[in-house]
Amino acid sequence: MNAIIESSLKRSMSYHSYRDLVRQLAEDNSTTGLEKTKDFAAYTKLNDKRMKRWDKTIKISKVAQKKIAEFDHKLTWLVITESWCGDAAHVIPVLNKIAELNPNIRLRLVLRDVNPELMDGFLTNGNRSVPKVIMIDDESGDVVYTYGPRPTQATGYVKRFKAKNGALTPDFKQDLQHWYNNDRGQNIIDDIVALFSQFEAVTCL
Numbered sequence: 004m005n006a007i008i009e010s011s012l013k014r015s016m017s018y019h020s021y022r023d024l025v026r027q028l029a030e031d032n033s034t035t036g037l038e039k040t041k042d043f044a045a046y047t048k049l050n051d052k053r054m055k056r057w058d059k060t061i062k063i064s065k066v067a068q069k070k071i072a073e074f075d076h077k078l079t080w081l082v083i084t085e086s087w088c089g090d091a092a093h094v095i096p097v098l099n100k101i102a103e104l105n106p107n108i109r110l111r112l113v114l115r116d117v118n119p120e121l122m123d124g125f126l127t128n129g130n131r132s133v134p135k136v137i138m139i140d141d142e143s144g145d146v147v148y149t150y151g152p153r154p155t156q157a158t159g160y161v162k163r164f165k166a167k168n169g170a171l172t173p174d175f176k177q178d179l180q181h182w183y184n185n186d187r188g189q190n191i192i193d194d195i196v197a198l199f200s201q202f203e204a205v206t207c208l
Contacts (some may be wrong), residue, residue, distance in 0.1 A: 004124050005144055008137065012081060012122045015111035021059075025051045025184045028051045035086040042086040050092035056157040061188045063104070067196055071104045075181045077141035081108045082151075083122055084134045089180065090152050092133040097188035098136065101195055109141075125149055138198070148198055154190040157182060177190035 016024070028034055029051035034043040063071070080098060084091040095112070102110040115122050115133050122131050136150040153161065160182060164175050 007120050007124060008081065008139065008146070011113050011118050012111060014118070015081060015113045018095070018110050018112065019110055021112045022054060025054065028086055035114050035116070046087040046089065048087065050086060053092040054096050057093065057188065060157070061097055061100045063100060067176045067192050068074065069103055070196050071101055074105055074107060074203070077107045078147070079111060079139040079141055081137040081139060082110070083115050083118065083125065083137070084112055085115050087123070088133050090119060093183040093188070094134050094154070096149065096189055097191040101192065108116055131197050147202060150194065150198065154194050156186070156190045
């Protein structure tokens with residue numbers, strides 16, 4: 004798996020390059036991924052607007068900023084994504100804001116459908132769910148954590164609905180978008196700060 008990760012990193016892009024890609028695809032009425040459907044193109048256009056909004060409006064509290072800035076281990080975050088994914092449009096801008104606060108965090112992105120071996124190494128309940136964040140210790144090259152495809156509260160929300168109803172409905176998916184809008188990225192920030200604390204606790208043993 005380390006060789007697959009290394010190969011994927013060589014093909015990866017920065018957040019700004021990814022934003023440029025999504026923006027261009029939205030203008031061209033196109034999408035990433037193997038399925039170039041009208042629906043996916045429409046989702047890409049919507050997600051470009053979402054990411055543009057989050058890039059401007061995400062706020063990180065001073066307490067969280069301090070904890071993020073104090074994290075002193077060099078990690079690479081390799082994110083598997085696609086432009087049409089609604090969860091990715093909400094999650095990735097927050098990850099970028101966090102990474103900007105600490106030079107020890109390097110954020111890189113790859114597309115799922117052109118990196119199938121990487122994706123299949125990090126499935127979620129047997130599914131190729133994105134976004135998926137692979138957190139790599141730069142010193143050892145080992146994967147220390149994974150994160151995604153959703154923040155913890157949204158994950159619980161989805162699990163409870165599936166347990167009761169069997170599958171996600173269009174109405175639920177709309178409700179989930181409202182949840183993201185109301186949360187404003189704070190659950191993701193809390194999740195990442197908690198992961199930093201866990202990592203530091205383990206490395207200090």
